[in-house]
Amino acid sequence: xxxxxxxxxxxxxxxxxxxxxxxxxxxxxxxxxxxxxxxxxxxxxxxxxxxxxxxxxxxxxxxxxxxxxxxxxxxxxxxxxxxxxxxxxxxxxxxxxxxxxxxxxxxxxxxxxxxxxxxxxxxxxxxxxxxxxxxxxxxxxxxxxxxxxxxxxxxxxxxxxxxxxxxxxxxxxxxxxxxxxxxxxxxxxxxxxxxxxxxxxxxxx
Numbered sequence: 001x002x003x004x005x006x007x008x009x010x011x012x013x014x015x016x017x018x019x020x021x022x023x024x025x026x027x028x029x030x031x032x033x034x035x036x037x038x039x040x041x042x043x044x045x046x047x048x049x050x051x052x053x054x055x056x057x058x059x060x061x062x063x064x065x066x067x068x069x070x071x072x073x074x075x076x077x078x079x080x081x082x083x084x085x086x087x088x089x090x091x092x093x094x095x096x097x098x099x100x101x102x103x104x105x106x107x108x109x110x111x112x113x114x115x116x117x118x119x120x121x122x123x124x125x126x127x128x129x130x131x132x133x134x135x136x137x138x139x140x141x142x143x144x145x146x147x148x149x150x151x152x153x154x155x156x157x158x159x160x161x162x163x164x165x166x167x168x169x170x171x172x173x174x175x176x177x178x179x180x181x182x183x184x185x186x187x188x189x190x191x192x193x194x195x196x197x198x199x200x201x202x203x204x205x
C-alpha cells in the first residue's frame with residue numbers, strides 16, 4: 001500500500017485550481033462559524049484542502065465513491081498537514097446509509113451535471129436527513145436558466161456530456177431549486193461565477 005503522502009497519488013484538476021478561490025469567497029459568507037462540513041464528490045481533494053486551510057475552525061469530511069479519488073484526497077491531506085480534514089469517506093449518494101449521520105453544511109461542486117438526475121434527488125434526500133434547521137447546502141456548476149443555456153459554450157458542453165452518457169447533462173436551475181424546496185430548503189438568488197457557472201446556496205428550513 002503506497003504511503004498516503006506519496007506525491008504520485010495526488011491528482012490534479014486544472015478547473016479546481018481555477019475556481020477554488022472564487023468558491024471559497026462564497027463559502028466564507030454562507031458556512032457556519034464552526035461544525036462539520038461534508039463535501040460530496042470531492043474528486044481530487046484540491047478543493048477541500050484549500051477550504052480547510054482557509055477555514056480552520058470548521059471540520060471537513062471529504063467523500064467520493066471512487067477509490068483513486070479517495071487516495072488522492074488522502075495524499076493531498078497528508079501533503080497539506082491539515083488536522084481539520086477527516087479521512088475520505090466512501091460515499092455514493094444513491095446508496096444509503098452514507099456513513100455519516102449529521103453535518104452542519106454540505107458542499108457539492110460539479111457533480112449534478114455529470115451524474116444521472118437520480119443522484120441529484122438522492123443528494124437532496126441525504127441533505128434533508130443530515131442537516132438541521134439553518135443548515136446550508138452549497139452547489140456549484142453550470143445550469144440552464146428559464147429553459148435556455150446561459151452561453152453557447154455551455155450548450156456545447158451539455159451536448160458533449162449527453163453524448164458520453166444520455167443520463168448526464170446541464171440541469172435547469174429552476175428544477176434543482178424546486179427539488180430543494182420539496183426537501184425543505186429555501187433559496188435566495190444564484191451567485192454568478194466565472195465561465196458561466198453558478199453558486200447556489202440552499203438553506204434548510
